[in-house]
Amino acid sequence: EVDLSVVEPYAEYLVQKQGVKQVFLNGTTGESVSLSVEERKRLAEEWCKIGKGRLDQVVVHVGCPSLKDSRELAQHAAAAGADGIAVISPSFFKPSSSTALRMFLKEIAAAAPCLPFYYYHIPSMTSVHLPARDVVRGIEKEIPSFRGVKFSDQDLLDFGQCVSSCPSDWSLLYGVDEQLLGALAMGATGAVGSTYNYLGRKVDHMLLAFNKGDLVQARAVQCQLQEFLSFAIGHGFGLPMNKQLMSEVSGLPLGPPRLPLLPCPEQDVRAVVGKLLSILGEE
Numbered sequence: 644e645v646d647l648s649v650v651e652p653y654a655e656y657l658v659q660k661q662g663v664k665q666v667f668l669n670g671t672t673g674e675s676v677s678l679s680v681e682e683r684k685r686l687a688e689e690w691c692k693i694g695k696g697r698l699d700q701v702v703v704h705v706g707c708p709s710l711k712d713s714r715e716l717a718q719h720a721a722a723a724g725a726d727g728i729a730v731i732s733p734s735f736f737k738p739s740s741s742t743a744l745r746m747f748l749k750e751i752a753a754a755a756p757c758l759p760f761y762y763y764h765i766p767s768m769t770s771v772h773l774p775a776r777d778v779v780r781g782i783e784k785e786i787p788s789f790r791g792v793k794f795s796d797q798d799l800l801d802f803g804q805c806v807s808s809c810p811s812d813w814s815l816l817y818g819v820d821e822q823l824l825g826a827l828a829m830g831a832t833g834a835v836g837s838t839y840n841y842l843g844r845k846v847d848h849m850l851l852a853f854n855k856g857d858l859v860q861a862r863a864v865q866c867q868l869q870e871f872l873s874f875a876i877g878h879g880f881g882l883p884m885n886k887q888l889m890s891e892v893s894g895l896p897l898g899p900p901r902l903p904l905l906p907c908p909e910q911d912v913r914a915v916v917g918k919l920l921s922i923l924g925e926e
């Protein structure tokens with residue numbers, strides 16, 4: 644069950660311990676597609692409420708298979724005081740073309756026209772492999788509130804073409820944590836990822852080094868993150884393990900994943916926690 648009582652201490656942990664002040668809510672790590680519309684609304688309300696004066700931004704993912712549910716969540720996010728909304732492609736009935744997907748996104752954006760709108764591109768989960776560049780090129784003419792892409796894919800050719808075709812004030816948020824540095828070089832303006840729940844400070848060092856032009860230092864941090872993730876993947880890394888790591892590092896009871904996902908075996912989690920602590924100890 645969703646436990647709203649951990650939201651405030653978790654937000655405090657993100658700010659104080661991870662230096663994270665921008666939250667992407669009800670996304671993949673937040674298991675949004677396993678939650679009911681009501682649960683997603685309660686979470687959005689709670690995060691927007693406790694975020695006031697504490698967080699810089701709460702962006703709420705409102706994508707659902709049902710267009711009507713998505714519109715309802717978009718309207719709700721606006722009323723709750725969210726700073727932006729994002730939407731993934733529906734994935735059971737898939738859009739047949741980028742035009743069809745744009746029509747879907749447009750309908751949702753129109754339900755909350757005052758909120759910045761982001762397309763959340765995550766083909767590994769949606770199995771919708773339409774190039775993001777085809778979805779976003781010129782989309783601001785149809786969706787005036789469009790402000791960027793959360794790009795969770797390894798295809799840096801597609802990402803680069805999003806960067807080169809988009810207006811300069813859009814946010815291009817990269818979501819494959821193990822290759823963020825490559826995306827920064829290609830023009831990413833920020834990052835959203837599951838591991839930043841416990842590696843936020845670490846990755847801040849990489850961003851700082853990259854912004855100073857210190858590629859040697861930035862690469863050293865990225866390599867540490869790669870070493871950690873490749874070890875974790877060898878032990879079954881995925882949403883359940885990530886959630887267990889979030890609980891371990893924050894010390895807060897974030898609970899098991901919802902069925903059909905199952906928690907990871909304890910011995911794998913212990914091994915990965917050990918690796919994580921060794922990486923963090925190297926700071």
Ligand SMILES: CC(=O)N[C@@H]([C@@H](O)[C@H](O)[C@H](O)CO)[C@@H](O)CC(=O)C(=O)O
Binds near residue numbers: 872
């Ligand atoms: C498929 C997936 O879960 N991707 C993660 C990554 O952070 C991913 O866990 C990481 O790069 C390790 O592969 C994020 O892009 C997901 C995310 O940002 C979200 O929770 O919405």
